[in-house]
Amino acid sequence: MKAGFFATRWGIVAVGLFIGVAAALLQYLGNPPNMGVCVACMERDIAGALGLHRAAVVQYLRPEIMGFVIGSLIAALLFKEYRARSGSAPIVRFCLGMFAMIGALVFLGCPWRALLRLAGGDWNALVGIAGLTVGIGVGVLFLKGGYNLGRTYKAKPFAGLIMPLIMVALFAMLMAKPLFGRAKQVVDGVETIIITGPVFFSAEGPGSMAAPVAVSLLVAIAIGFLAQRSRFCTMGAVRDVILTRDFHLVSGIVALVVAALAANLVLKQFHPGWEGQPIAHANHLWNFMGMALSGLAFSLAGGCPGRQLILSGEGDGDAAVFVLGMIVGAGFAHNFTIASSPAGPALFGPAAVVIGIVFCLIVGFAMREKFA
């Protein structure tokens, strides 16, 4: 297989097929339903494990996230594409990451999970994907109007290693399971200090469901490697079709859905319907709006959550800041009663989505320049 294979149509299709099958298998091996890989959900679990939010059912240091970054780093180093760079409006990207996460947690999934939900028979995903497409479409209008976050600049090589190093540290914590928390406990009037998390690991709920660590990590490293080679991006797929009628990336996401659907049928994980879908709700308005916010934020930031992780592995410090924004956003989403549950949108979810859309529109209008 020559290096250029992944730049071809068959290359991106092969990567989509691989991710689709891998995701279905991870579900079969223990990951939550329709969540074989979900960058938003898994970063949210990491935020919970670190105590940035205290939703007890979604706390786990997901090795998939670490694997994506490390796999991308390996590919970038092997193919001499590692380039440390940053400096393109990092604070704006941080906030876009935060609101992207908020939108994703109102819908309950990133675009990867939207595709996996569809492949699992959760038709609510169609509403989410429609919202995502509209959000990206609005982003494309800004791009055509001269929107951009400015140039990045070359950085010292070490700067690009920060995100991979953070992932290594998270993996060490996953292995060692240290308890950093101290809390007061009063029993029969006697006050004692107990040792507790973080790091937290869910005892029940989605956070407690996981494929074996080694399998998750290795599969994710493979996905990270392949995604780096092929530039796999769900947001870019939709954007390129709208912007330039370029169907290159979109063939990858179609392949992902087809492969995951086939694998789900074989593994008996396909359960079609609207109601009672796993880790999903059937509120069409906020499924649509949540993903519309995410789609807009992704397109303004130049990549879906998966792509941002891959970029952060190949040295892109701005993508790394977007990732950190997503993790912090997950903390807010659960602490502020914004993240949805299977019961439906949370009390402040809709308001947060509206604020996020207003923020993104302001960014879109404010950060325009005319090219020479």
Place this chain on the structure above:
Amino acid sequence: MKQIDARGLSCPQPVIMARKGMAELSGGKLEVLVDSVTSRDNVMRAARLEGCETEVSAKDDEFSVIISKK
């Protein structure tokens, strides 16, 4: 030869700039400077979609994509 400097810009900016440049190209050639393999490949693909020919040269971490209409 008209030159577009898309270095430091991430996609789709280089593609948007290259497409604009190609639209204004009546004859002759257009040079697009980029500094990532992703941008290089994307600009080349965009040029092919427009029925143009491309020629690439690399210098350090940067690429020059020369686009000409067939």
